[in-house]
Structure formats: structure tokens, C-alpha cells
Amino acid sequence: MDDSDLAAIWLTLRLATVVTIILLIVGTRIAWWLAHTRSRFKGAVGAVIALPLVLPPTVLGFYLLLAMGPNGPLGRFTEAIGLGFLPFTFTGLVIASVFYSLPFVVQPIQNAFEAIGVRPMEVAATLRASPRDAFWSVALPLARPGIVSGAILAFAHTVGEFGIVLMIGGNIPNKTRVVSVQIYDHVEALEYTQAHWLAGGMVLFSFLVLLALYTFNPAPPGKTA
Amino acid sequence: MDIRARFRLARGDFTLDVDLNLPGGGITALFGHSGSGKSTCLRAMAGLDRATDGYFAIGRRVWQDEACGLFVPPHQRPLGVVFQEPSLFPHLSVRGNMAYGQKRVLSADRRFSLPAIADLLGIEPLLDRPPAQLSGGERQRVAIARALLASPQILLMDEPLAALDLKRKLEILPYLERLHDEFSLPVIYVSHSPDEVARLANHLVLLDQGRQVASGPLREVLSRIDLPAIFADDAGVVIETRIAAQETDGLSRLEFCGGRIYVSRRDEPVGARVRCRIHARNVSLALVPQLHTSILNSVDACVVDLAPTDTPGHVLVRLDAAGEPLLARITRRSADRLRIRPGLALKAQIKAVALLA
Numbered sequence: 003m004d005d006s007d008l009a010a011i012w013l014t015l016r017l018a019t020v021v022t023i024i025l026l027i028v029g030t031r032i033a034w035w036l037a038h039t040r041s042r043f044k045g046a047v048g049a050v051i052a053l054p055l056v057l058p059p060t061v062l063g064f065y066l067l068l069a070m071g072p073n074g075p076l077g078r079f080t081e082a083i084g085l086g087f088l089p090f091t092f093t094g095l096v097i098a099s100v101f102y103s104l105p106f107v108v109q110p111i112q113n114a115f116e117a118i119g120v121r122p123m124e125v126a127a128t129l130r131a132s133p134r135d136a137f138w139s140v141a142l143p144l145a146r147p148g149i150v151s152g153a154i155l156a157f158a159h160t161v162g163e164f165g166i167v168l169m170i171g172g173n174i175p176n177k178t179r180v181v182s183v184q185i186y187d188h189v190e191a192l193e194y195t196q197a198h199w200l201a202g203g204m205v206l207f208s209f210l211v212l213l214a215l216y217t218f219n220p221a222p223p224g225k226t227a
Numbered sequence: 228m229d230i231r232a233r234f235r236l237a238r239g240d241f242t243l244d245v246d247l248n249l250p251g252g253g254i255t256a257l258f259g260h261s262g263s264g265k266s267t268c269l270r271a272m273a274g275l276d277r278a279t280d281g282y283f284a285i286g287r288r289v290w291q292d293e294a295c296g297l298f299v300p301p302h303q304r305p306l307g308v309v310f311q312e313p314s315l316f317p318h319l320s321v322r323g324n325m326a327y328g329q330k331r332v333l334s335a336d337r338r339f340s341l342p343a344i345a346d347l348l349g350i351e352p353l354l355d356r357p358p359a360q361l362s363g364g365e366r367q368r369v370a371i372a373r374a375l376l377a378s379p380q381i382l383l384m385d386e387p388l389a390a391l392d393l394k395r396k397l398e399i400l401p402y403l404e405r406l407h408d409e410f411s412l413p414v415i416y417v418s419h420s421p422d423e424v425a426r427l428a429n430h431l432v433l434l435d436q437g438r439q440v441a442s443g444p445l446r447e448v449l450s451r452i453d454l455p456a457i458f459a460d461d462a463g464v465v466i467e468t469r470i471a472a473q474e475t476d477g478l479s480r481l482e483f484c485g486g487r488i489y490v491s492r493r494d495e496p497v498g499a500r501v502r503c504r505i506h507a508r509n510v511s512l513a514l515v516p517q518l519h520t521s522i523l524n525s526v527d528a529c530v531v532d533l534a535p536t537d538t539p540g541h542v543l544v545r546l547d548a549a550g551e552p553l554l555a556r557i558t559r560r561s562a563d564r565l566r567i568r569p570g571l572a573l574k575a576q577i578k579a580v581a582l583l584a
Contacts, residue, residue: 121310122314122316125316126302126316128302128377129302129328129377130302130331131331135302139327140316143318
């Protein structure tokens with residue numbers, strides 16, 4: 003492995019970490035809303051969040067690229083506040099990845115919140131816990147298995163991105179050239195040995211992540227006793 | 228310190244519409260069949276459901292007054308709720324569950340200490356266990372302890388024994404009685420079991436289809452004969468007695484203001500108070516004292532009035548035994564033959580007594 007490989011690995015881990023942290027914050031809020039709302043928009047919001055599960059990454063990447071570009075609403079906004087344009091930057095990659103991996107975080111956490119039901123929250127309220135307090139002291143601990151699953155899936159899925167990275171980030175060393183793109187370059191250049199190292203490493207990494215998910219994630223504590 | 232509870236709340240085709248004045252102490256039972264609105268009423272008191280038109284106050288503390296838009300959310304009301312399912316937090320130990328509410332009350336406002344409550348409810352040996360390792364009765368005791376440790380001004384219990392078998396019920400009932408005896412804490416107790424109500428309650432509210440049918444002291448309400456047959460053939464009165472003597476032939480003599488009754492030997496000492504339930508169907512009437520009968524218990528009584536029952540062949544007779552109300556359910560034929568009428572003095576023969584404590 004050469005320096006560019008190591009840089010790609012480092013960039014990938016950095017991207018996945020940042021995206022996972024953002025997704026845990028944003029995804030938990032959305033999951034809580036979806037689990038408890040009686041809004042008629044619940045179905046529509048759930049469907050929009052699930053879109054990346056079925057759309058090719060190129061479609062999502064295409065529209066994000068347009069939105070972030072000089073004529074897109076997001077692009078005009080970022081330019082107005084002095085950030086310039088996001089395509090072909092690390093920040094752009096982070097934003098795209100957050101959209102792309104959102105359903106992998108929201109769905110397990112939403113399922114966990116729905117399994118808890120309203121009773122533990124009612125009990126907490128009758129024991130003087132404000133809704134915010136009860137969220138932290140009851141809902142989050144009870145939903146922990148779902149949150150751990152969501153975090154692991156978000157990290158692993160971001161590491162495994164390819165199409166959306168190419169659409170939004172291109173192939174800029176140290177900025178947007180992640181491992182999956184690096185492998186593509188190696189194969190294009192017929193550098194099969196280097197490709198093997200990285201590809202094999204990805205297989206091993208993915209296997210270990212999934213093994214951890216299926217082995218160590220404790221079974222949900224079930225409904226309240 | 229009285230409790231005023233007025234709620235109007237519509238749920239689909241069900242409407243709760245009650246206006247209650249309840250005593251600020253003792254156990255008030257909300258009794259009714261399923262669908263009578265008793266649980267809904269309790270949830271409205273807790274603030275878990277918001278009545279569109281409601282007023283709820285304990286003494287001078289007003290928790291809800293929709294006339295001026297006041298609604299104190301449940302977590303700001305100093306109350307305790309025990310649900311039918313114990314609903315313990317599975318991620319916390321028994322101790323953690325009990326401390327959950329206590330931690331959220333200012334130490335100056337705490338009324339009980341955790342060790343004292345654990346002792347009272349007999350859960351000291353369980354403190355470090357996870358809830359999953361407890362029996363149903365133990366879990367419900369922990370739930371009661373958890374509610375008490377939040378230093379409530381009122382304890383709301385929603386059929387806390389309904390999910391338990393008889394053995395577990397008998398295990399918990401003494402603790403519920405101690406709650407009432409040891410703390411001056413008003414308890415609102417929702418139940419559909421006449422026996423539980425007769426054993427525990429001081430004040431009784433009968434609910435039917437979302438409306439209150441009667442509300443008053445337990446003995447007064449139970450001895451009313453004009454009520455719709457909510458208790459059906461379970462009509463009967465509750466009397467407070469005192470153990471007067473332990474007889475040599477395996478009986479205990481109980482005395483109450485209307486007379487004396489003999490029951491199987493009780494373990495309590497002489498002088499102990501025992502609450503008894505006398506079902507109307509276990510009381511027969513005789514115009515003259517009966518000597519040649521196996522029925523041991525006979526008290527002097529005077530007929531107050533008569534009322535029809537749920538079956539055309541029977542009537543319910545309300546009696547006054549020296550100030551103690553009694554009910555007798557007899558056939559209409561017997562009533563006609565004996566010419567039972569208000570003011571008639573007679574003997575009430577009690578065939579069986581249910582001892583409640």
C-alpha cells in the first residue's frame with residue numbers, strides 16, 4: 003500500500019465517523035418524531051427518508067449535485083453565507099452521505115422507539131420526569147439496541163459508498179478520494195495487487211462490522227416488565 | 228382538603244362526564260364495569276389525558292381548570308400512579324426504579340426514605356435485582372414503592388391487582404391496607420372487583436357508561452337499594468366489627484353496633500377490627516326468633532324499604548339493625564307471605580359472612 007492508499011483509508015474513516023455522528027443526532031430526532039407523530043405527513047416523510055434504499059446512488063447524487071451547484075437553492079445559500087460551493091469538497095460529501103445513509107439509521111431507531119410504546123413515558127411523567135428528561139433517562143436507554151444498530155449500519159454503509167461519492171465528490175486526493183474510489187482507480191490502471199489489498203480489507207472490515215452487529219448487540223430488553 | 232374532579236371528555240362514541248366531590252383522605256374506589264369510564268377518569272386526574280372541559284383540585288391546589296386554560300402537565304403534579312401492569316423500567320434495577328421518582332423530588336419535599344418504603348412493602352431482599360427476575364406480585368409491590376417514593380399528594384391506582392392471581396392478590400392486599408393506615412394519603416382506587424372495593428374502600432363512586440351513578444361513604448352507597456343492578460346479585464353491605472371474644476368451640480365472636488355474629492376462629496387478638504361483607508343473598512328474614520335452626524347469627528332489625536332486583540321473583544329489603552344498614556334478598560313470595568313492609572321489626576338471619584381482613 004502506498005501513501006495514496008493510506009490517505010484514502012484515513013479519509014474514508016473520517017467521513018464515516020463524521021456522518022455517523024451527524025446521523026445519530028438527526029436520525030434519532032426524526033425517528034422519535036416518526037414513532038410518535040399523528041401528523042398526516044408521517045407516511046410521506048417516512049417514504050422520502052426511505053428513498054435512498056431504492057434509488058440508484060447516481061440519481062440521488064445527480065439531484066444533490068444540482069442543488070449544491072451555482073444554480074441550486076443549496077448552492078446559492080452556501081455561496082451567500084461565504085462557504086462557496088459544496089460539490090467536490092469534503093463537506094459536500096458529508097451532506098450527501100447523510101442523506102444517503104439516513105434510512106439505515108432512522109428505521110432501526112424508529113422501530114425501537116415504537117416497540118417501547120407510550121406506557122414507560124407515561125410512567126416517567128408520573129414520576130416527575132419532564133418529557134426531555136424521560137427521553138434521556140427512559141426512551142434512549144430502552145432504545146439502545148436500535149441506536150447501536152443504526153450507528154453501525156450508518157458507519158458501514160458510508161464506508162461502502164461509491165456512486166454518490168463519484169457524483170458529488172469526484173476523485174480528489176485527500177479531499178474526496180475514498181477507498182471505494184481508490185479501488186476503482188487501481189482497477190482502471192490494472193494495478194490488481196493494490197486493488198486486492200484494499201478490496202480484501204473492505205471485505206474483512208464489513209464482515210467484522212456485521213459480525214459485531216449480530217453477536218454483541220444485546221437483545222432488546224423487550225417490553226417493560 | 229377535599230378533592231374536586233369534574234371532567235368531560237369524548238372518545239369516539241364514549242363520553243366521560245363526571246363531577247365528583249371526594250374526601251381528601253382514605254381510599255376512594257371508582258367502581259364500574261369495563262367501559263364505565265373509571266380508568267379514563269383516573270387518567271384525566273393524572274393529566275395523562277386532557278379533558279376538554281375539566282376541573283381538578285386537591286384542596287387549594289388546582290391542577291386543571293379549563294375555564295381559565297389551566298392545565299398542569301403530569302410531571303409537575305405531585306401524584307403517584309400505579310397501573311395494572313407494573314411497568315417497571317427494565318433497564319434499571321429494583322433500587323433504580325424506586326429511586327427514579329425520588330431523585331426528581333427536592334430533598335426538602337421528600338416524605339419517605341427508600342429503606343423505610345422497602346421495609347414497608349417487603350422488598351428489601353429484591354433491591355439489587357433486575358425487574359425481569361421478579362414475580363408478578365413483587366413487581367407490583369415495587370411499582371407501588373416507586374410511586375410512593377415520589378412523595379405524592381395523592382395516589383392513583385388503576386386496577387393494581389387485576390393482572391394477578393388470587394394468591395398474589397392476597398399477598399398485596401395487606402400492604403395496600405397499611406398504606407391507608409400509615410399515611411394520610413388519599414388513594415383513588417379503580418376496580419371492577421366488588422370484593423376488593425368492599426375490603427379496601429372508605430368512599431365509593433359507582434360509574435356506568437361514563438357517568439357517576441352514586442358517590443358516597445362505602446357503607447351508605449352499598450346499602451342503597453335504588454341503584455341500578457351494578458352489583459347485580461352481588462349486592463351486600465360492609466360492616467366494621469371488633470373481635471369481642473375467642474370462644475372455646477373454634478369460633479370468634481364479632482361485635483358491631485347492630486349486634487353480634489359468630490365466625491370461624493380468627494387469628495387476630497381480641498379487640499382487633501375486622502371488616503366483614505354480608506351479601507344480601509345470605510340474609511334471610513324471620514318474624515319470630517328461630518330456635519330450631521342451624522343458623523347461628525341472628526340480629527334484630529327493622530325494615531326500612533323494599534326494592535325490585537334484577538330478577539322479577541326477588542326483592543331487596545333494606546334493614547336497619549340499630550343504626551347499621553343491612554340488605555336482604557328474598558323471594559317476592561316470601562315478602563308477600565310475611566307481609567314485609569317498612570317499619571316491621573323482625574330477625575335478620577345471617578347465613579354467611581365474608582371476612583375481608
